[in-house]
Amino acid sequence: MNVLAVLIPVSLILGGVGLAAFVWSMRASQYEDLEGARHRVLSDDHDDRPLP
Amino acid sequence: MSGACACGGLAAEMPGASAPAADARPDIALHLPTIHCASCIATAERTLADVPGVISARVNMGLKRALIVTDGSVAADALCARLEAAGLPAQPLDLARLGKPGDAEMRALLMRLGIAGFAMMNVMLLSVAVWSGAADATRSLFQLLSAAISVPAIAYSARPFFAGAVRSLRAGRLSMDVPIALAIALATLMSLAEALWGAGHAWFEAALSLTFFLLAGRALDLATRRAARSAAAELAALDVGTATRLGRDGPETVPSAELRVGDRVRVLPGQRLPADGRIVEGETDLDRSALTGETAPVAAAPGDDVAAGETNLTGALVVEVTSAGQDTRLARLTALVAVAESARSRYTSLADRAGGVYAPLVHILAAVAFVAWWWIAGDAWYALAIAIAVLIITCPCALGLAVPAVSVAASGRLFRRGLLLTTSTALERLAEVDTVVFDKTGTLTTGTPRIADAPDGPELAIARALAEGSGHPAAGALVRHARAAGVEAATVSDRREVPGRGVEGTWRGQTVRLGRAAWTGGEDDGRSAMWLRIGTETPLRFGLEETLRPGAAEAVAALRAAGCDVALLSGDGRLAVEDVAARTGIAEAEAGLAPEDKLARLEALAAEGRRVLMVGDGLNDTAALSAAHAAIAPGSGLDAARSAADAVLMAEDLSVVAEAVTIARRARTRMRQNLWLAAAYNAIAIPVALVGAATPLIAALAMSTSSVTVSLNAMRLGR
CATH class of the missing domain: 2.70.150.10 (Calcium-transporting ATPase, cytoplasmic transduction domain A)
Known part of the structure; x- marks a missing residue:
């Protein structure tokens, strides 16, 4: 069962990465305008301004 | 851009990039009703950014809105004019009425939901190992790990339930939050004790999934209410009242x-x-x-x-x-309506009624299990474990999803058809409706008249010449009629509008008049008409009738088919009302009613035990709207009427009203089904828990299957 010593930290770290990504996406207002984001991806004007 | 250097071009393209605009508050909001594609967004943002004084502009397509940060030197009207020149109609929105742009409440709830979901998945993985037979050191390691994840996650995620429970206990009531908070807190504490010292079941994943599913229900609930609230606020914000003061x-x-x-x-x-x-x-x-x-x-x-x-x-x-x-009289009447509205807010929803039965039942069952097992086994700790199992299994996980999931599906479907529900119990009250009362002007009809019968040929050409350029709705109708008939305007000179009477001019040396019967020498028969007099000839009649809203007759027929009585109550004259009633197929019509009369009619209907849906748009309807069991107002109506109603009709088509009633009825059936489904799962699981045979595995299965069943059942409605 020594493999657990590796697997458990790995699974926790991977989960933690996912959680961190989720927390970041909430903080950065990524879900504010899903409709617009769907269309913006087609636009050639690159746009990295945050939402006012 | 060929002549400019690269950095200049960059600066012109992104004026907001260098300024500290990221955290500046937008001070102008515009409504962009026609925006629909990627190039619309780009055009709008570029047009706005090119206006001097604009620091940054950002379009939110979901809300069809542009938020603009300026240095204070630009007016909203000027921006609208620029956008309109670029082919995008825009209207200013009143930011104060719009409320804050980002909803902190929703974001906090989603964050809690995400944390609970993350923790639930990880703990569930660890628990599967325990259930499939991990023993000794592995088992206790896994339980300790679960505890290390669960305790902080629950402390953070389940806070709304703890706060709600404390609030309701302080107020001396027993809300659904009390059994929920009790189950989550007791399960966590007992599992912690088991993980540290004991060898019994740990219920961490049960406590977490309970939190997760209940938070999901709350988030759905909040999402419906928020969508309705922000759209209603937007309607109000479009109504910016300004005046030209001398x-x-x-x-x-x-x-x-x-x-x-x-x-x-x-x-x-x-x-x-x-x-x-x-x-x-x-x-x-x-x-x-x-x-x-x-x-x-x-x-x-x-x-x-x-x-x-x-x-x-x-x-x-x-x-x-x-x-x-x-x-003003308008504001005083609006204020009266706000007071009258409280009667409807006392309506108890299906979820509240179910919760009212459920919350005491859960406590009684858990207490009975505790006392009985203490008496049978003589072991308080063992009895407590069983009581907690009962509490967790009976906890209304599916109950918390049963009603909000249906509301979201039904109101989403109605929203796509152009009807916006603005109160949380609107759906349930719409479902109970058995009588529908319509207002005429602005509701069944559009408010713009059209020509019913008119002479054609040269007379129509003269009439068109006189009518053109007048702001009177009857004149507008005449111009549209002549244009449709392909009749050009005759040459009329010295055209002069006499307010309150009509239009006068000279045609081939003769005085021609178009207007009211009394002014042109026509015979007033009480029906709506205009008269044209050429020189001293006998005046000619141009009959007017009201334009029905599209779908009006279909809505009436569909409501009849759904078993509702339909009536028309109007403040207008008898002939006009009878005409519209005949064209829409309404048998019961009353004319010449003052606002108080309408209110009295509705109160009489309510006294007969009828559940009335009132559909109206004007100030004379607002008292009736707020007295009705449910109310719908067209978006074109007065602000007062819209705020007295449960639902606002954004589309032109009136047939959605009938659809709203049928969808609401189906939604109510679905809600009932869901509540019974949730109860059925409990009916199976409770006896198992009461005899002490419940394991965390059974709890996890019962909880997730019931939640998923209930959500799927609700989603069938959305199609």
Whole structure:
């Protein structure tokens, strides 16, 4: 069962990465305008301004 | 860009990039009703950013709105004009009425939901190992790890339930939050004790999934209410009332709320009157339909009283304000409605009723299990474990999802058809409706008349020449009719509009007049008509009728088919009302009703035990709207009517009203089904828990299957 010593930290770290990504996406207002984001991806004007 | 250097081009393209605009508050909001594609977004943002004084502009396509940060030197109207020139119609929104842009409540809830979901998945993985037979050191390691993840996650995620439970206990009530908070807290504490010292079951994943599913229910609930609230706020924000005040230094534009008694305001044709007052200069026709339901415009001359909410049609007026702001008749009636509305807010929803039965039942069952097992086994710790298992299994996980999931599906479907529910119990009350009362003007009809019968040939050409350029709705109808018939305007000189009477001109040396019967020598038979007199000939009649809203007759027929009685209550004259009733197929119609009469009719219907749905748009309907069991107002109606209603009709088509009733009925059936489904799962699981055979595995299975079943059942409605 020594493999657990590796697997458990790995699974926790991977989960933690996912959680961190989720927390970041909430903080950065990524879900504010899903409709617009769907269309913006087609636009050639690159746009990295945050939402006012 | 060929002549400019690269950095100059970059700066012109992104004016907001270098300025500290990221955290600046937007000070102008615009409504962009037609925005629909990637190039619309790009055009709007580029057009706005090119205006000097604009620091940054960002379009939110979901809300069809642009938020603009400026340095204070640009007016919203100027931005609208720029956008319109670029092919995008825009209207300014009142930011104060719009409320704050980002909803902190929703974001916090989603964050809690995400944390609970993350923790649930990880703990569930660890628990599967325990259930499949991990023993000794592995088992206790896994349980300790679960505890290390669960305790902070629950402390953070389940806080709304703990806070809600404390609030309701302080108020001396037993809400659903109490058993929920109790189950989560007890399960966590007991599992912690088991993980540290004991060898019994740990219920961490049960506590977490309970938190997760209940938070999901809350988030759905909040999402529906928020969508409705923000759309309603947007309608109100579009209604920015301004007035042209004639001050000492000439005319100035001020918000209607800032007008004072004694001010003089100019009201141009087509504008709504900003305050109550008396006409000082000018003659006109006034459209009072928003206040009284009468379609025929009323002539007004200096010395006549006018009221806020009326629309000026034909001539420019100067009005001396006699009461403004909160003292106008419009504002006083609106305030009355707000008081009357509380009656409807006492309605108890299906979820509240189910919760009212459920919360005490859960506590009683858990207490009985605890006492009985203590008495049987003589072991308080063992009895507590069983009581907690009962509490967890009976906890209304599916119950928390049963109603919100259906509401989301049903209101989403209605929203796509153009009906916006603005109160949380609207759906359930719409489902109970058995009588539907319509208003006429602005509801069944669009408020713009059309020509029913008219002479054609040269007479129509003369009439078109006279009617063109007049702001009177009847003249507009005549022009549309002539254009459709392919009749060009004749040459008429010396055209002159006489407000309150009609239009006069000279055609081949003869005086021609188009207007009211009394002025042209026509015979007034009470029906709506215009008359054309050429020289001294017998006047010709142009009959007018009201334009029905699309889908009006279909809505009436569909409501009948759904088993509802349909009636028409109007403030307009008898002939006009009978005409519309006949064309829409409504048998029961009453005319000439004052607002109080409408209210009395509705109260009489309610006293008979009828559940009435009122559909109306004007101030004369607002009292009736708020007295009705459920109410719908068209989006074109007065602000007062919209805020008295449960649902706002954003689409032109009236057939959605019938659909709303049928969808609401199906939604209610679905909610009932869901509540029974949730109860059925409990009926199976409770005996198992009571005899002490419940394991965390059974709890996890019961909880997730019931939640998923209930959500799937709700989603069938959304199609």
